[in-house]
Amino acid sequence: MKQIQVGLIGFGTVGRGLAQTLYEQKDRLLRKVGAEVVLAQVADTSAESLPEQFSDVKLTKDANEIFANPDIDIVVELIGGMEPARTFVLEAINHGKHVVTANKALLSVHGKEIFEAAVANNVEVGFEASVGGGIPVIKSLKEGLVANRINSIMGIMNGTANYILTKMTDHGVPFDEVLKDAQEQGFAEADPAYDVEGIDTTHKLAILMTIAYGKHVHLDDINTEGISNIKPIDIEFAREFGCRIKLLAISRHHGEYLEARVHPTMVPTSHMLANINGAYNAIHFNGDTVGNVLLYGLGAGMMPTGSAVAADVVDIGRNILCSSVNRVPALSYLPENIGSPKISPMSELTCPYYFRITALDKPGVLATIAGIFNKHAISIKSVIQKSRHELDPVSIVILSHTANEAAVQASIAEIDALDVCTEKTVKIRILTDDE
Template sequence: GIEPAKSFLLKAIAAGKHVVTANKALISQEGRDIFAAAAAKNVEVGFEASVGGGIPVIKTLKEGLVANRILAIMGIMNGTANYILTRMTDEGAPFADVLKDAQAHGFAEADPTYDIEGMDTAHKLAILISIAYGMNISLNDITTEGITRIEPIDIQFAREFGCRIKLLAISRNHGDHIEARVHPTMVPEEHLLANINGPFNAIQFTGDAVGNILLYGQGAGKMPTGSAVAAAVVDIARNIRTGAVNRVPALSYLPEEISPRRITPLEEVSCSYYFRISVKDEPGVLASIAGILGRHGISIESVIQKGRRHTGPVFVVMRTHTAREAAVRKALAEIDTLESVTSETVKIRILEDDDE
């Protein structure tokens, strides 16, 4: 949490002490105050362990990729969510059962909301965005959706489309505006991120010079986190010994170069979509749905409709071509009002080919 951690750090900084923290919520929400205080006292703040556990994500971004303009960030940044989705994929088990088992084996907290609703991932993405683009960003700027609505049937249909479902953090640098979102995503099976399983994390950076690079490893746990904390302590000690304190700015950019950037509204984002629509088994339903999508400029790439049941609703599953989020929302709102539609449509975004 934020307090009393923030007060402790600020007191230490005021006393001229260097500090190291693994607190992602603190850095993502209150980092501006902490970094300003540290700069005023010429001390360092180490926070490598706040993103990616034992994976050296922040050092790579701040130093190894300094020659690059970062074009995109994409990754699996929460081990609990990835463990649950992996088990659901491999075993066909429902979300609630896998979550209960994950809690019993220590892979999920007693209150897992922070992990399964995407908030933990959003904190980490906010930190990486600040470093990658030299900008201020708040948690409220990041569109965040969790995995609680994902059902085994969605996993099965994803497989039919050649995809696996992952909770992804996604950011793209469009120059004058920045995408920032966390949500379940269908990832093509040939993509490296589709094959990150269990409690592991992986973060992909795209630079204008290096192209795509992928960092993979244990994103949580006492030893991986301890490794990152120790690395930050040693970095600071080396800088003290050589008289090079604050050799690398906390957020890579000099403080005066950090500025606000426009966050792309989700309504302006375009991608392909998966829809699972629960409908009454009666004639004309598919034509009605297709007509609504057509009126909103949404083109259908493929449709799956399983055999009829003796009773109850059936699923109409669609994959679209690239469509604008605003149009998709309007179309689904209209579809869900049809008398033949029995429940709210499930929508999952699909990773585009040019993201691979």
């Protein structure tokens, strides 16, 4: 019987999830594919042995043995990071092996190089698990929505950040305490910067934008802000305004230019994304033909991500069996039709804003702050100041009507320079009901 043989680099959490999926679903995949999908070899520098059910799988510490193995059809890279992952992926491609990876960081930085190498060597690159864990977001975007001009992408793409914000919202716990809890439960890494500072979300948005718009979007093209400055007081004010704070990835198609940003956002509770809680992800697309589409599910974890990796392996295996390699272009657009993006400057963004200004409660302070906003043509919608004591700093919360980002930044710089201001101003952009 024909076999599709898989070589796996990295037997960590997701690697074990893939191995377990292929083992548990062996008979089902045989009935669906018409060939055995077999994990034939594993390369891992730290594993001394594999679980008993994988006793027939060859184990090596040298990934080059997988590249040199003529029976291996597909190489799966699951070690993460830039190097040696980039070298391994390119080496596999140059040996004529198809590649599957969950490495969003690698693709958001070196994707152009990798996809061009795959085209030159007539092999496929699968990367479903790089965005959304077990949610079939890549396949939906590049195949299910292929007839659409994608007008916008918006979503919650990091389960750790969403878990932290949900706990802060539901229990009023400070960021640092929730982060510690998330680390103890395994939702957050020992070094959580990629998750809480928005970098992981930015990796994913870059990949989705590349597929959606047919432009090679790089990590550095996207303005990124994290959630580490959000405090329970901001959560409480958001609640008063009928909003929840979420770390959103947002991109819009403005004809020649693309909007690209990741940051905390006040989302009206009437919006579907406001009600995505815990470690769940949700990605929303708007297409000119289909309208609004929302994909929801677990964005990480051993088995959900392993499921997505297995889906890529099966897709490529089917193409091998039918001699139809690269029937669906990796990035949906034909390679020759993918160009370079023009990204709208962040300074041109317009939206409503939330400001929390910490200042001494003295006569004239509010008038001075209002004067600065007026100077920069920022129209104030409402002002809240809950406590009053001249010796203690107070929080002055201001909501603006739609304002320009450049004007907002200039205003904040002036306000923070005032002698009466004791902390840096917190700024959160607000999503409008019709977005």
